[in-house]
């Protein structure tokens with residue numbers, strides 16, 4: 039039986055004494071009012087005066103389940119918690135306690151890695167996992183009415199068995215235990231039954247998966263389940279890229295992401311310095327073939343974080359696809375640049391470092407909070423002497439501002455379809471309808487940004503999307519509205535491999551193994 043220790047202490051690490059047993063815990067916390075016992079109907083649990091430490095539930099599993107609830111239910115999840123939990127910014131273990139009714143031991147490095155893997159993977163594979171869970175449930179109602187926490191526990195178990203190939207009996211045992219202590223014994227029995235059915239089918243190579251057959255619509259639905267993406271994305275990509283490339287893209291999106299680090303030259307820290315530090319930390323790395331300041335890492339981000347390299351502002355996490363957009367702006371010492379949608383500042387800060395202390399960047403953004411992050415990062419990275427933040431809607435700013443610049447960057451709000459490997463939840467939050475709204479906003483912002491460009495000056499339009507509707511089509515529509523601009527091919531700024539036949543920059547995750555992004559360099563004649 040799982041062991042729940044309950045003690046009156048303020049400090050979690052000081053917990054020493056056991057005083058309650060499982061049945062007491064169940065009675066007290068698992069009634070109809072439990073935050074986790076109903077889906078969307080739960081009455082918030084009252085604040086605990088005691089803290090309960092459970093040493094038998096694996097901490098990474100408990101934290102993963104709660105984090106998945108937070109991601110999926112968003113604001114609704116905060117409402118399920120007690121008042122104290124709302125917006126308190128409390129640490130993860132606080133959420134665990136308020137959701138599950140107990141704490142686990144503190145997570146070590148290995149647990150943290152497991153949480154990242156399990157949460158990322160379970161979100162990515164959600165559609166695929168839900169298809170399997172639904173297929174193995176008694177009936178559809180069992181699935182659709184399942185409590186949120188129970189569903190997350192099942193998703194975790196299915197992911198571990200089917201995608202991670204973890205030792206099956208340990209997975210069953212641990213997920214059953216989590217369901218029992220965090221919900222009730224019956225929930226544990228249900229998890230046990232469904233996971234064992236899954237194991238049987240997997241061992242017999244007969245998982246109930248859809249076949250690629252029927253008309254385009256049916257095939258798109260099957261692909262969407264097999265590769266776990268929304269149907270509308272599959273239909274869009276098969277139309278633009280063909281089935282084979284669409285599948286490759288989905289496989290990329292489902293793979294654990296690689297990261298790039300940029301050495302902050304503003305701090306006098308070079309790539310050679312960064313390489314030395316990574317060697318000392320034993321973090322495997324690779325020099326970027328595309329950008330002088332960048333290094334790629336696949337694993338070891340935890341070590342980089344713990345060593346304080348980011349906290350000290352010595353390096354930043356920045357994808358090469360974003361760095362290459364800065365190469366297209368090509369900032370030179372002494373120049374004045376307007377960055378129209380600047381926050382949280384990835385590109386602003388890299389451009390600022392390239393100015394080597396001479397010149398100025400006006401960093402405009404409508405989002406105050408993100409702009410604050412930019413300002414603090416500029417200070418940390420020692421480039422605040424060339425960065426001024428402007429809290430404004432670009433459209434109003436452009437209307438009212440007489441000052442024009444030779445270089446303007448518009449890194450527009452977009453669908454983010456190029457960065458789905460790094461943002462596992464984004465695919466489920468984006469809707470097809472968003473695309474039309476985004477395109478209209480991108481047109482408006484392009485018009486506004488163009489007003490800030492001096493004759494002879496350059497406007498760089500960029501997105502982190504791979505969708506032609508947000509990229510080439512927006513530029514074509516802009517050029518029709520603004521014949522005073524023409525395309526300046528980007529060949530002199532980025533490696534030839536990234537240049538499209540129309541002279542635009544395009545990074546393709548499948549081809550270049552970095553995020554997907556787009557940029558056009560547009561020169562104003564008059």
Ligand SMILES: C[S@@+](CC[C@H](N)C(=O)[O-])C[C@H]1O[C@@H](n2cnc3c(N)ncnc32)[C@H](O)[C@@H]1O
Nearest residue numbers: 379380381382383384385403404405431432449
């Ligand atoms: C793709 S993000 C920019 C990322 C940033 N360039 C970087 O490299 O970190 C788009 C930004 O546009 C901002 N934005 C959206 N609408 C805006 C508007 N009307 N005026 C100014 N900024 C806007 C958003 O707040 C968001 O920070």
